[in-house]
Amino acid sequence: MPQSMGAMSLPTVERLSVYLRTLKEALAEGKDYIVSTEIARRNGFTAAQVRKDLSCFGSFGVKGKGYDVKKLIEQLEEILGLNRRWNVAIVGLGNIGKALVKYKGLKKAGFDVVAIFDIDPNLVGKTYRGVQVYHTDEIGKVAKKNDIQIAIVAVPKEAAKEAIKKVIDAGIKGILNFTEVRVPIPEGFFLKNVNLLGELESITYYMVNPDRVCRCYQPVKR
Amino acid sequence: MPQSMGAMSLPTVERLSVYLRTLKEALAEGKDYIVSTEIARRNGFTAAQVRKDLSCFGSFGVKGKGYDVKKLIEQLEEILGLNRRWNVAIVGLGNIGKALVKYKGLKKAGFDVVAIFDIDPNLVGKTYRGVQVYHTDEIGKVAKKNDIQIAIVAVPKEAAKEAIKKVIDAGIKGILNFTEVRVPIPEGFFLKNVNLLGELESITYYMVNPDRVCRCYQPVKR
DNA sequence: TCCTGTGAAGTTCTTCACAGCC
DNA sequence: GGCTGTGAAGAACTTCACAGGA
Numbered sequence: 001m002p003q004s005m006g007a008m009s010l011p012t013v014e015r016l017s018v019y020l021r022t023l024k025e026a027l028a029e030g031k032d033y034i035v036s037t038e039i040a041r042r043n044g045f046t047a048a049q050v051r052k053d054l055s056c057f058g059s060f061g062v063k064g065k066g067y068d069v070k071k072l073i074e075q076l077e078e079i080l081g082l083n084r085r086w087n088v089a090i091v092g093l094g095n096i097g098k099a100l101v102k103y104k105g106l107k108k109a110g111f112d113v114v115a116i117f118d119i120d121p122n123l124v125g126k127t128y129r130g131v132q133v134y135h136t137d138e139i140g141k142v143a144k145k146n147d148i149q150i151a152i153v154a155v156p157k158e159a160a161k162e163a164i165k166k167v168i169d170a171g172i173k174g175i176l177n178f179t180e181v182r183v184p185i186p187e188g189f190f191l192k193n194v195n196l197l198g199e200l201e202s203i204t205y206y207m208v209n210p211d212r213v214c215r216c217y218q219p220v221k222r
Numbered sequence: 223m224p225q226s227m228g229a230m231s232l233p234t235v236e237r238l239s240v241y242l243r244t245l246k247e248a249l250a251e252g253k254d255y256i257v258s259t260e261i262a263r264r265n266g267f268t269a270a271q272v273r274k275d276l277s278c279f280g281s282f283g284v285k286g287k288g289y290d291v292k293k294l295i296e297q298l299e300e301i302l303g304l305n306r307r308w309n310v311a312i313v314g315l316g317n318i319g320k321a322l323v324k325y326k327g328l329k330k331a332g333f334d335v336v337a338i339f340d341i342d343p344n345l346v347g348k349t350y351r352g353v354q355v356y357h358t359d360e361i362g363k364v365a366k367k368n369d370i371q372i373a374i375v376a377v378p379k380e381a382a383k384e385a386i387k388k389v390i391d392a393g394i395k396g397i398l399n400f401t402e403v404r405v406p407i408p409e410g411f412f413l414k415n416v417n418l419l420g421e422l423e424s425i426t427y428y429m430v431n432p433d434r435v436c437r438c439y440q441p442v443k444r
Numbered sequence: 445t446c447c448t449g450t451g452a453a454g455t456t457c458t459t460c461a462c463a464g465c466c
Numbered sequence: 467g468g469c470t471g472t473g474a475a476g477a478a479c480t481t482c483a484c485a486g487g488a
Contacts, residue, residue, distance in 0.1 A: 007434050010424065011457070017423040021402055035469065043404045047469095048459055055471050063470045064466045080423045081430030095321035102317045109419050150425060174425040176418075180243055182265045190428040192421045196398075197331050199414045201239040201302045202232065203372060203396040206412040208303030212229050231479070257447065269447095270481055277449050285487045286446045 012053045013080075018043050019050065020076040027069050035066035086111050089148045089172070091136065091163050092155030093118040093128060096178055100152060101129050114146045119159070136166060143170040150174035157181050164191075234275045235302075240265050241272065242298040249291050257288035308333050311370045311394070313358065313385050314377030315340040315350060318400055322374060323351050336368045341381070358388060365392040372396035379403055386413075 022042050026034045036047040036054075054060065054067070057079055061067045077083045088111045090097045100106070101113055116133045118124060124135045134142050142148070151167040153160065153175060160181035167175055168185060175191040177183070180198070185191050206212075244264050248256045258272040276282065276289070282297055283289045299305045310333045312319045322328070323335055338355045340346060346357045356364050364370070373389040375382065375397060382403035389397055390411060397413040399405070402420070407413050428434075 008427075008431075009457070013424045013427045014420055016427075017417075017420040018404065020423075037469085044406060046459065048461090048472095049457095051470060052458080052472080059471065061470045062466070063464075064468050066469070079427065079431075081426035082423065086422075086426060095324045099317035099321040103418075105419060106422075109422070111422060149429065150422070174422075174429050176421055176425060182240065184266055188432065190425050192425055194416065194418070194421060195239075196325075196416070197327060198236055198239040199398055199416060200308075200328075200331070200333060200372065200396075201242075201304065202235045203398060203412050203414055204303035204308060205230075205235045205238075205301065207371065207396050209230075209301075210410065233479070259447085268481065270450095270483090271479095273448060274450075274480080281449065283448045285448045287488070288447070 008056055012056065015043075015045065015049070015053055016076055016080060019053070020073065020080065020082075023067075023069050023073045023076070027073065031069055033062070033066040034069055034072075036061070038066075082110050084110070086150055086174075087114045087146060087148045088112060088150045088152060089115045089117060089139070089143065089146075090131075091117045091139070091151050091153045091167060092159070093120070093123055093133060094154060094156065096154040097152075098128070100154065101131060111150070115142050115148060117142075117163075136163060139166045139170040139172070143172050148172055150176065152176045152178065154178040230278055234278065237265075237267065237271070237275055238298055238302060240267075241275070242295065242302065242304075245289075245291050245295045245298070249295065253291055255284070255288040256291055256294075258283070260288075304332050306332070308372055308396075309336045309368060309370045310334060310372045310374060311337045311339060311361070311365065311368075312353075313339045313361070313373050313375045313389060314381070315342070315345055315355060316376060316378065318376040319374075320350070322376065323353060333372070337364050337370060339364075339385075358385060361388045361392040361394070365394055370394055372398065374398045374400065376400040 019039055022039050023034065036050040039050045040047040051061070057075065060072055060075055088106065090100050090113055093116050097116070101116065106113060113131055116128055116131050117136045117139055118133055119136050123133045126133055149172065151172045151174070153163050153167065155163045157179050160177070160179035161183060164175065164177065164183045168189060173189050175185070175189065177191055177193045180195055182193070183191070241261055244261050245256065258269040261272045262269040273283070276294070279297065279301055282294055310328065312322050312335055315338050319338070323338065328335060335353055338350055338353050339358045339361055340355055341358050345355045348355055371394065373394045373396070375385050375389065377385045379401050382399070382401035383405060386397065386399065386405045390407060395411050397407070397411065399413055399415045402417055404415070405413070
């Protein structure tokens with residue numbers, strides 16, 4: 001196990017998750033070892049970056065040979081908290097909420113959708129795809145009973161502030177926010193925003209101002 | 223109009239889109255002027271950051287008073303390319319694709335879904351929510367005919383490489399990739415990845431390693 | 445007085461380049 | 467010879483702090 005681990009930056013953590021995917025791909029291709037250059041090439045990073053990121057938690061590469069694919073997968077899964085399962089709630093059973101409940105990738109990646117919350121009386125009390133739908137006011141009680149650790153909030157923006165407040169009050173520490181609303185959160189909670197329109201708008205910015213792209217700023221280069 | 227605009231960094235561009243949303247909120251509240259401190263407070267940024275970002279394209283603030291809300295909205299919309307409409311194609315009519323077609327926020331923000339592409343013979347040739355579904359092989363032809371500028375790719379990961387290749391071959395310059403696959407793209411194209419599992423995995427990282435959060439790394443602080 | 449716009453300082457993140465090991 | 471791990475250098479980004487205008 002990693003010895004003296006310092007803090008890891010968000011960019012690094014996000015890349016680790018990309019590396020993990022690459023490693024699984026390599027494993028599926030029957031590779032035993034993979035070199036930093038190859039991990040980098042497949043994702044448009046630099047090899048130095050890959051090595052530095054990985055060196056944050058000890059030395060798992062073999063000089064002259066590369067990284068043991070299986071071992072590194074295990075390491076990354078441990079670091080990212082993926083050597084266990086997580087109980088997830090979907091808050092808001094609209095278009096996105098439904099798509100998320102149906103999305104099989106969640107379960108495959110270790111995330112079990114164990115509850116849905118909505119305010120629509122036509123939905124509350126029923127199940128959707130085998131998952132019980134509760135009223136949003138019940139988050140606190142249900143979160144405790146079902147040991148929910150993560151909430152994915154996908155409600156209309158008008159309801160977002162209130163919904164996130166309830167999630168926080170329920171003590172659910174991990175929040176993925178699909179709404180465009182920004183909410184301050186207390187210490188010890190971890191919120192990430194997924195902002196579809198924001199992403200589109202930075203694409204349109206570059207399309208309108210192709211000259212003002214500084215460092216060619218696609219996540220994937222080369 | 224902006225005088226000597228230098229390159230703008232991706233973080234800046236992404237924040238502009240947040241500012242724009244804040245300004246519209248302020249407008250709806252009847253505010254004529256807004257100060258940098260207030261824009262910052264609502265989003266968890268610093269006031270200096272807001273001012274610096276905005277100063278990239280000229281001086282639109284009034285010293286001692288703040289920013290003219292209406293004027294700044296217009297400016298930001300111009301900068302971000304939102305003073306026009308965009309034709310968007312959805313590639314892949316699965317759960318996410320369907321949710322996107324139904325999502326009204328797209329149209330409101332200036333993005334018209336004008337075509338859908340899929341390979342399922344049960345879908346091709348029909349319409350979904352009033353939008354024609356074509357076979358993915360027809361992207362080139364349809365993109366030209368319908369003047370499609372942006373493609374949102376939401377196909378299963380096995381099909382992702384191929385689908386993105388077709389989008390590029392069709393000359394669609396803006397790509398929003400909902401799959402976890404990373405693809406290198408040619409110059410002049412702009413791709414952004416939206417990675418649901420990656421986001422969840424950085425949340426679980428912080429939940430498992432609360433001590434290794436460097437700068438408290440939620441997009442929204444305070 | 446209040447708030448913007450901005451150089452300068454400070455911090456974080458990335459790349460370089462090479463010692464060291466297989 | 468090939469590749470990792472890592473200090474040191476460099477680039478990018480953020481914050482500070484204050485001059486100057488309304």
